[in-house]
Amino acid sequence: xxxxxxxxxxxxxxxxxxxxxxxxxxxxxxxxxxxxxxxxxxxxxxxxxxxxxxxxxxxxxxxxxxxxxxxxxxxxxxxxxxxxxxxxxxxxxxxxxxxxxxxxxxxxxxxxxxxxxxxxxxxxxxxxxxxxx
Numbered sequence: 624x625x626x627x628x629x630x631x632x633x634x635x636x637x638x639x640x641x642x643x644x645x646x647x648x649x650x651x652x653x654x655x656x657x658x659x660x661x662x663x664x665x666x667x668x669x670x671x672x673x674x675x676x677x678x679x680x681x682x683x684x685x686x687x688x689x690x691x692x693x694x695x696x697x698x699x700x701x702x703x704x705x706x707x708x709x710x711x712x713x714x715x716x717x718x719x720x721x722x723x724x725x726x727x728x729x730x731x732x733x734x735x736x737x738x739x740x741x742x743x744x745x746x747x748x749x750x751x752x753x754x755x756x
Contacts (some may be wrong), residue, residue: 638708645701652694659687715747728753 640747651743661714666672666680714730735753 630633635708638704642701642708645697645704647697649694649697649701652697656687656694657689659683659690663687715745717745719743 632702633651663680666676668685669676672680716728718741720742722737722744724737724739726737728737728746730748730753731736733748733753737755741755747754747756
């Protein structure tokens with residue numbers, strides 16, 4: 624097990640695990656969609672449709688719609704998590720120009736009020752501390 628060096632690292636690991644789980648669910652859903660499509664094709668071959676076949680076909684259609692909605696919801700959640708992960712990688716602020724005293728810089732829950740003036744700096748967060756480079 625990895626020993627995280629900061630809270631951000633723990634968040635990153637949780638997001639990566641969620642990403643893996645959601646990808647597995649997405650693949651399972653897509654596999655179910657393929658199977659439902661095959662069953663639907665087999666039932667459509669039979670003409671004229673018997674009452675049982677019609678009922679089964681309606682159930683297949685409903686299952687297909689529900690599974691398709693679940694896959695789309697998973698894709699949306701995957702995109703959201705991937706966006707969150709990419710934002711975590713951008714834990715810096717580049718300032719071209721002057722930052723004046725009493726300016727408050729915040730990264731999430733971490734805040735720092737500057738006591739002096741800085742010019743052309745990069746501000747990052749490392750080990751739960753805002754650093755000016």
